Amino acid sequence: MTRQAYSFVRTLPPEPDRDLCVDRHYLLCASAGALRLEVQGQVWVLPPARAALIEAERLIRVSIPRPVTTASVLFDTAFTPPPPAPLTVFDLSPLARALLTECAAWGESDEPLAAYAETLFAALAAVTWRLAEQPSPVVVPAGRSPELRRALQLTEQRLGGELRFEDLAGEVGLTPRSLARRFEAEAGMTWRAVLRRLRVLRAIEELAADDTPVTTIAFTTGYASLSAFNAAFRDLTGRTPTEYRASFRP
Template sequence: MVPRPPPRARVDVDALDVPAFGLADDVTPFRGDVHAHRKHQILYADAGVLHLEVGGAHWVLPPQRAAFIAARAAHRAYATGPVALRTVYLSPRLTRAPLPGGDAPGEGRVDCRVFAVTPLAREMILHAMRWGPDHGGRDAVASIFFRTLGALCREWAAEPLPFRLPVARSVELERAMQFAHEHLGERPGLDDAARAARTSARTLSRRFAEEARTTWSEYLSTARMLRAMELLAGGGARVTDVAVAVGFDSLGAFTRAFAAFTGERPKDYRARARAGGSVPGTSRPP
């Protein structure tokens, strides 16, 4: 079990009578409880990798990327390593949720998106920490700043990154997904997953299509890339070792797959992750 951080006074977000504020958290491995806020959240991982469970999906927030979680969306956060997390809470009065619909045809409202962080976005999110939970909400500059940040966030989140995996509803699909994560380096096929799920390959294929709107091979490929992102962000693993760990025999093939998924080569991603903010201590979960 992933340990929780040591106890510390927590901020009751909904009890604060301020329309927006920033909160800096340097966390060690933890697993939070499912909860929701009446405010929207912009989460930015300056260093480390944060995992989010929101709206029937598992999202990965890698270093120097941001996530938007809509107000009142039930979510859980956890981390398997240290994370330098910077969060902005915004009243719905300051910005509409920038998530009018899903990424797939027929998909309804999506409560979370992970998106690329421009230099402007990074500086604005970090500058928002100037106005913490106790700033009082009567600063005219703060009001203009947070309204501007909210408007820009809607634009930034309009181009989401595919850093998520669907969550199973049936026992069979849950078993297959768990099998995928336990065998990322072995290149298992649909028949292998079906045996682990105690069902037929045909039934499992239908489960993936109906419940997850994907295929076994697509799910496995995404799971490999997300795991590779987490390993590379740790800083200690060599690119070659990560490639093998997620099922690639060829470094070139891994580099091409990783670049197609993330938009950057593994070594560049790892260098950028290492150049992020430090994680000096422990704090509360988000």
Template sequence: MRAHHVDVDRVTAPAFALADELTPGAGAWHAHRRHQLLFAAEGALRLELEEGVWLLPPRRAALIRARVAHRVDVDHAASLRTIYWAPRFAPAPRAPCVVLAVDALTREMILHAMRWRPREAARDASGRRFLRVLIEIAQRRAADPLPMHLPPPRSDELRRALSIVHARLGDPLRAADVARSAGMSERTMARRMEVELSLSFRDYLHAARMLRAMERLAVPGTRVAEVATELGFATPSAFTHAFARFAGETPRDYSARSSATAVHTAGSPTRRKTGYA
């Protein structure tokens, strides 16, 4: 489809929808005066905020509060469907960012909402009512958020330690070795992780591995056994057990759901972009 440029903060409609086809790359840091409901129709995205990084897996949604600076990072082509609304139109999300599960009905509502482009939404009262109901449903589902968040380190020492963790997720990492490589004692690193992240080294490492697994499995054709090996699991069954406990579904089911073909709404405005802004 042909690309469209829309300045979302200059649109007169109180709520409207846009579709984006994202190519690999990191988007620029930006903030909008509108709240957002983002739906990953295809592919996985990373949402980076000052408060940390959230993974947005395929067929899941995220809420981002207005005026919160963020950027979107994608490793592979992805499809994004977004609802924007002015603060006066509907309540704000309760947190700067949250990722939520999306059932079949809500997914179809999001895809259906793509017909209310900025121009159409400005003159269609029924569309505004539909978007308000959709936003309310998403807000309710956000009360039970998915564990897709890695909090950010604040100190340089812990930042160095976590960069080592992310570079070696498939290795049998020991806290003492990571701390030494980052120039601090294991006790100091443990204390910094508790104060800055509210997580232990083990819990952070496990969450980072699971989120990396979800990104990898969102790529069509990726095999579960291959990801298990990459992330240092002794067997695919051990990986399957750990993934199911974290994500609430098996890696095979997650991969199959992620690879399902999304519905593209005819006539919706589509912007082709590197990253997202």
């Protein structure tokens, strides 16, 4: 019988989209690099110092744009209650980080957990389940229809260049009015709002990847000035890009 909870660390190369489904509740943390996670028509980015809590038996789509190192914990469904949502991404608190580090000593095994280890995993679950009640706002829609998914793909490919909504509509075979309605119906927001979130999502991935200057990231994600980039980033995440990057390295 496999332990009620166990931890493991993996380093993964870049990978295209793939489906993932496990029979346990899954706490997934990136310690270096970033992943993208998609479920129920929404996409989250998972950089360092953040965690994703994924419900058991929940099919999610994972993509790895660059090499990433992850630290994960799997909880038996009888050991913890269900997570508050199928998938949530949230900031790790100092306590959660310390518990995650301590739990790393217990990997997959047929031997039962000692009382001390069981207490640690239970504490980690209690803390992260509570943190998951306040998910990250950095989420973007994935789209349901082929036209909207294509529009989102083209938008993301051209974040740093000239991008006109009218041209985008023509490329996906819709009138601007029809495409605008698709965004409202499937994404629940305008194309401009989605564009803003995609820029912040890309910026988070760039901040996690290396030490590229923040000014360079601002321009490559489509902002004409550092002040505009900082304002948009802070409005969505509550921090400046520099503060956000600093949180990756506690």
